[in-house]
Amino acid sequence: LRRYWKPVVIFCLLCILIVDIISNRNWYHVLSEFTLNKHTSWYRGRLIEVALFEGGMGGHWITGFGYGVEPGWGARIDGRNYTDMVNHYLLVLARHGLIGFIPFALLNVWVVKHLLKAWKKASTEADRYIVWGLSASFLSLALSSFSVSLEGPTSNVYFLMIGLAAALPDLMTPK
Numbered sequence: 001l002r003r004y005w006k007p008v009v010i011f012c013l014l015c016i017l018i019v020d021i022i023s024n025r026n027w028y029h030v031l032s033e034f035t036l037n038k039h040t041s042w043y044r045g046r047l048i049e050v051a052l053f054e055g056g057m058g059g060h061w062i063t064g065f066g067y068g069v070e071p072g073w074g075a076r077i078d079g080r081n082y083t084d085m086v087n088h089y090l091l092v093l094a095r096h097g098l099i100g101f102i103p104f105a106l107l108n109v110w111v112v113k114h115l116l117k118a119w120k121k122a123s124t125e126a127d128r129y130i131v132w133g134l135s136a137s138f139l140s141l142a143l144s145s146f147s148v149s150l151e152g153p154t155s156n157v158y159f160l161m162i163g164l165a166a167a168l169p170d171l172m173t174p175k
Contacts, residue, residue, distance in 0.1 A: 002132060028146075043077065044086055044147055050076045051090050057097075064097030088145035108142055111165045118168040127172050134164055 020027040028048050050056045050073045057071075065071045071094045074080030085091040093101045115135045122128045138161045141154070150158050 043084065046077050047073065047083075047085075047087055047090060051094065057093065060094075060097060062097045063099055064093065064095050064101075067095050069095075085149050086147060088149045091149045107162065111138060111162055114165045114169055118165070118172055121169055121172040121174075123173050131168060131172075134161065134168065137161060138165065 016027045019025075026045065026049075028045050051071075054076065056073045056076070060071075071083055074083040077083070083094075085094065089101070089104075092104045096104075112135075115131060115138065118131045119128070119135070122131050141150075141158060141161065148154075
């Protein structure tokens with residue numbers, strides 16, 4: 001089934017585009033419903049709207065709010081006196097602004113490039129399984145970061161995957 005990954009990705013992107021055009025909701029609201037608890041899924045979409053489109057980052061786009069500082073979006077979302085950061089990308093943006101978010105996004109792209117390089121260098125079936133497994137794990141964690149924040153052990157796993165992806169092209173059996 002690995003040979004069908006490109007058509008599956010293209011199909012998913014087309015589905016997102018179609019949902020955004022046809023539906024009266026944005027694509028991130030539809031994707032936010034793929035959570036364990038359907039009753040709280042609206043919060044994820046609303047968090048994106050407040051942070052990005054309703055002035056949540058106003059005055060803080062460049063450097064963010066700082067580490068451990070409450071951005072105050074909870075009152076706009078549902079009246080809470082705190083913001084439940086259930087999106088790791090928004091957490092990085094809120095803490096560090098674009099100065100921290102852009103390198104974070106580029107780091108994810110760099111990891112994917114290294115995994116592709118390792119895939120191209122893999123000459124044995126065992127090497128391909130290792131690269132495939134790490135790629136699937138990293139992409140799963142990157143996608144799930146839209147609905148959870150990487151704190152504690154999951155943050156350690158994320159950085160462990162980055163280190164493995166950096167070393168993996170050099171560990172492949174030469175052809």
